[in-house]
Amino acid sequence: xxxxxxxxxxxxxxxxxxxxxxxxxxxxxxxxxxxxxxxxxxxxxxxxxxxxxxxxxxxxxxxxxxxxxxxxxxxxxxxxxxxxxxxxxxxxxxxxxxxxxxxxxxxxxxxxxxxxxxxxxxxxxxxxxxxxxxxxxxxxxxxxxxxxxxxxxxxxxxxxxxxxxxxxxxxxxxxxxxxxxxxxxxxxxxxxxxxxxxxxxxxxxxxxxxxxxxxxxxxxxxxxxxxxxxxxxxxxxxxxxxxxxxxxxxxxxxxxxxxxxxxxxxxxxxxxxxxxxxxxxxxxxxxxxxxxxxxxxxxxxxxxxxxxxxxxxxxxxxxxxxxxxxxxxxxxxxxxxxxxxxxxxxxxxxxxxxxxxxxxxxxxxxxxxxxxxxxxxxxxxxxx
Amino acid sequence: xxxxxxxxxxxxxxxxxxxxxxxxxxxxxxxxxxxxxxxxxxxxxxxxxxxxxxxxxxxxxxxxxxxxxxxxxxxxxxxxxxxxxxxxxxxxxxxxxxxxxxxxxxxxxxxxxxxxxxxxxxxxxxxxxxxxxxxxxxxxxxxxxxxxxxxxxxxxxxxxxxxxxxxxxxxxxxxxxxxxxxxxxxxxxxxxxxxxxxxxxxxxxxxxxxxxxxxxxxxxxxxxxxxxxxxxxxxxxxxxxxxxxxxxxxxxxxxxxxxxxxxxxxxxxxxxxxxxxxxxxxxxxxxxxxxxxxxxxxxxxxxxxxxxxxxxxxxxxxxxxxxxxxxxxxxxxxxxxxxxxxxxxxxxxxxxxxxxxxxxxxxxxxxxxxxxxxxxxxxxxxxx
Numbered sequence: 001x002x003x004x005x006x007x008x009x010x011x012x013x014x015x016x017x018x019x020x021x022x023x024x025x026x027x028x029x030x031x032x033x034x035x036x037x038x039x040x041x042x043x044x045x046x047x048x049x050x051x052x053x054x055x056x057x058x059x060x061x062x063x064x065x066x067x068x069x070x071x072x073x074x075x076x077x078x079x080x081x082x083x084x085x086x087x088x089x090x091x092x093x094x095x096x097x098x099x100x101x102x103x104x105x106x107x108x109x110x111x112x113x114x115x116x117x118x119x120x121x122x123x124x125x126x127x128x129x130x131x132x133x134x135x136x137x138x139x140x141x142x143x144x145x146x147x148x149x150x151x152x153x154x155x156x157x158x159x160x161x162x163x164x165x166x167x168x169x170x171x172x173x174x175x176x177x178x179x180x181x182x183x184x185x186x187x188x189x190x191x192x193x194x195x196x197x198x199x200x201x202x203x204x205x206x207x208x209x210x211x212x213x214x215x216x217x218x219x220x221x222x223x224x225x226x227x228x229x230x231x232x233x234x235x236x237x238x239x240x241x242x243x244x245x246x247x248x249x250x251x252x253x254x255x256x257x258x259x260x261x262x263x264x265x266x267x268x269x270x271x272x273x274x275x276x277x278x279x280x281x282x283x284x285x286x287x288x289x290x291x292x293x294x295x296x297x298x299x300x301x302x303x304x305x306x307x308x309x310x311x312x313x314x315x316x317x318x319x320x321x322x323x324x325x326x327x328x329x330x331x332x333x334x335x336x337x338x339x340x341x342x343x344x345x346x347x348x349x350x351x352x353x354x355x356x357x358x359x360x361x362x363x364x365x366x367x368x369x370x371x372x373x374x375x376x377x378x379x380x381x382x383x384x
Numbered sequence: 385x386x387x388x389x390x391x392x393x394x395x396x397x398x399x400x401x402x403x404x405x406x407x408x409x410x411x412x413x414x415x416x417x418x419x420x421x422x423x424x425x426x427x428x429x430x431x432x433x434x435x436x437x438x439x440x441x442x443x444x445x446x447x448x449x450x451x452x453x454x455x456x457x458x459x460x461x462x463x464x465x466x467x468x469x470x471x472x473x474x475x476x477x478x479x480x481x482x483x484x485x486x487x488x489x490x491x492x493x494x495x496x497x498x499x500x501x502x503x504x505x506x507x508x509x510x511x512x513x514x515x516x517x518x519x520x521x522x523x524x525x526x527x528x529x530x531x532x533x534x535x536x537x538x539x540x541x542x543x544x545x546x547x548x549x550x551x552x553x554x555x556x557x558x559x560x561x562x563x564x565x566x567x568x569x570x571x572x573x574x575x576x577x578x579x580x581x582x583x584x585x586x587x588x589x590x591x592x593x594x595x596x597x598x599x600x601x602x603x604x605x606x607x608x609x610x611x612x613x614x615x616x617x618x619x620x621x622x623x624x625x626x627x628x629x630x631x632x633x634x635x636x637x638x639x640x641x642x643x644x645x646x647x648x649x650x651x652x653x654x655x656x657x658x659x660x661x662x663x664x665x666x667x668x669x670x671x672x673x674x675x676x677x678x679x680x681x682x683x684x685x686x687x688x689x690x691x692x693x694x695x696x697x698x699x700x701x702x703x704x705x706x707x708x709x710x711x712x713x714x715x716x717x718x719x720x721x722x723x724x725x726x727x728x729x730x731x732x733x734x735x736x737x738x739x740x741x742x743x744x745x746x747x748x749x750x751x752x753x754x755x756x757x758x759x760x761x762x763x764x765x766x767x768x
């Protein structure tokens with residue numbers, strides 16, 4: 001149930017002293033092979049943090065021997081000096097684990113605009129390299145936490161004899177300045193890089209890309225997939241892709257469940273759409289409506305706010321023939337008042353909002369959180 | 385300083401009994417001519433309330449004799465019966481003031497999905513028709529308030545002898561379910577409908593369309609401009625257009641200043657853009673970032689959140705050469721740390737955030753509010 005669940009991987013999480021708090025703040029994940037295939041996806045934000053710039057360059061050849069991750073500083077908007085710091089970090093890791101510098105990916109999370117304390121980073125790398133073990137996964141997951149209250153890990157074991165394990169950090173995808181989403185996934189399956197890349201893009205497209213806690217995109221988001229081939233088993237591509245999507249979905253759910261200040265995890269599912277893109281556009285518009293998110297915080301099945309958000313999209317539908325249901329109770333049906341709102345119970349953490357556009361056979365969902373006092377407090381009091 | 389400031393207009397605001405509270409809830413504005421030219425803009429939301437559907441139809445010929453407005457109910461998502469109610473309302477007004485039914489516009493604001501109490505509406509129309517006077521503007525402005533804490537009015541007097549007056553309601557453009565933006569503007573200038581339309585679209589494009597309190601679009605938003613020609617003066621088109629934009633800007637500022645739960649009015653000004661559209665795209669992305677809005681609530685000059693929002697746009701700029709200033713203090717300059725954040729004072733209600741893209745000579749601004757406990761409270765506790 002960790003990033004070292006798959007054979008061929010060792011990891012460690014240590015206190016490097018980057019954080020003032022003295023909490024663990026540096027993690028190292030090393031692929032011991034025999035293969036070193038890798039794939040990755042990065043933030044779409046145009047302000048890409050230095051470690052993202054470094055790691056994209058490292059992934060130009062799809063092989064990685066190690067990933068080093070730090071919390072306590074995002075190394076974003078730090079200019080050329082910040083990029084040099086990321087490169088230096090990779091070089092120190094390469095020296096410790098005995099690999100090429102371009103086979104080391106770097107991930108950072110924490111404050112934007114602050115240089116990393118490089119002496120602490122060096123000490124942490126040396127410490128972590130000594131601590132590397134197959135039991136080190138949970139420590140690594142703990143060392144990348146920022147405002148996270150729990151470590152996020154997931155695992156899938158195939159009856160065919162291969163395994164996928166993973167770890168993630170992020171309090172939702174709520175705060176570019178302090179809650180970047182970092183994910184490292186490992187597998188001992190024998191999978192070529194091109195296939196890893198295809199499977200990873202499919203998996204993130206259906207999971208992290210549809211997780212939209214507060215509509216804000218980080219400068220540091222990174223998802224890295226490493227394959228050691230240590231199981232010696234070449235999986236069926238469809239089975240591997242499905243399993244990888246499952247692991248990503250589990251990690252995405254764990255991110256949402258730990259989102260800053262949130263009281264509800266909300267699935268906005270749009271059905272009856274002419275195209276999947278239409279379904280996603282409507283679901284995202286609803287998921288990003290602050291009025292809708294406040295209503296869910298107030299346990300209010302406010303279908304008017306769902307419609308008002310849907311009405312801002314260009315998706316194909318007839319406004320006179322739309323349904324809205326909360327937790328299975330259809331309060332608005334075919335453009336008319338439906339079941340009485342008193343039949344809806346929104347007190348549980350999980351909330352399902354269904355919108356049927358009656359315009360086709362496509363469907364898609366976006367996962368989000370409610371907008372709460374806790375969210376405002378955490379993001380108003382936090383200072384960059 | 386009201387909707388009856390211009391010659392040729394009478395108005396009234398009365399207690400019709402639509403609201404349970406017993407507060408004024410029905411307003412009537414009548415154009416006594418000699419001209420009855422008019423122009424209007426309506427919400428872009430595809431779920432258009434019944435009164436919006438009625439009024440768009442009425443404006444098919446660009447003349448209006450009267451506008452009737454009610455608070456206490458939005459008459460939105462009420463189906464064919466709701467449309468019939470809007471038509472009946474117009475017919476009653478036409479009978480009282482002696483005009484054609486298609487020369488009456490109808491505006492409603494309040495709860496979505498609830499039918500209006502038509503007996504109360506009829507009584508209110510009869511009462512208002514008896515009360516119509518040149519002194520009735522302020523009463524009309526009061527009768528359209530919902531969560532507004534103050535009535536919003538504006539006036540411009542031209543040295544050439546014509547006047548523009550106006551009233552507005554809306555607590556920001558914050559809540560489709562309860563805080564629709566309704567605006568009625570009157571002038572005694574002699575202006576043809578085509579010119580009124582041109583001037584109104586220019587004015588709203590630069591003012592209300594750039595006011596984005598919480599990114600949410602109402603089902604009922606309406607801006608109506610009536611011209612009586614009673615001054616006998618034909619204004620210079622450029623002067624008229626500029627004056628109208630000024631009146632709209634004043635009303636828009638008043639809406640923002642009264643936005644639900646807000647503590648700051650924020651101008652996000654983007655300069656150095658390759659195109660005005662680029663400037664608007666970046667300004668709107670920043671204005672809609674919940675993290676940015678929370679930071680301003682916390683008096684935090686969080687330039688990282690400004691950049692992270694700008695980085696999600698497709699606007700033309702080089703991320704390595706961007707400036708960010710708060711209230712004139714450039715905390716991020718040419719892609720590097722600038723002045724110390726301690727030099728920024730965000731304690732005043734008005735906050736100016738400037739982003740220079742260094743990509744051209746175009747500029748534009750979006751006006752917004754901060755995201756506060758008060759906003760969450762008002763929109764979580766309110767029940768549709």
